[in-house]
Amino acid sequence: MIDLQGSELDEMIAAEKKQVATEYHAEAWADGISDGIETEILAETAITTxxxxxxxxxxxxxxxxxxxxxxxxxxxGEFRADRALQ
Structure with a gap:
């Protein structure tokens, strides 16, 4: 049986929600690209929303x-695609 403290459980739930949200955004992004929408338009719309x-x-x-x-x-440089992860 796993015994998690309340804050640990909350962190796990938040991490899971972020992962699911990332998957939703990636799917929407891919759909937009496949529909011919430029990445700049997708990005600006996502940020504005x-x-x-x-x-x-x-x-x-x-x-x-x-x-x-x-x-x-x-x-x-946190968002650079070429940044080195340590």
């Missing part, structure tokens, strides 16, 4: 903080 929903749920200040954190991650 996400930011709109986050502002609606959490407000502009919190979203601006998130966007600043994402900006730093981009600057550090």
């Amino acid at each position: 996400a930011v709109t929903e986050l502002v609606r749920r959490h407000g502009e200040s919190e979203v601006l903080e998130l966007l600043e954190a994402l900006r730093r991650r981009v600057e550090y």
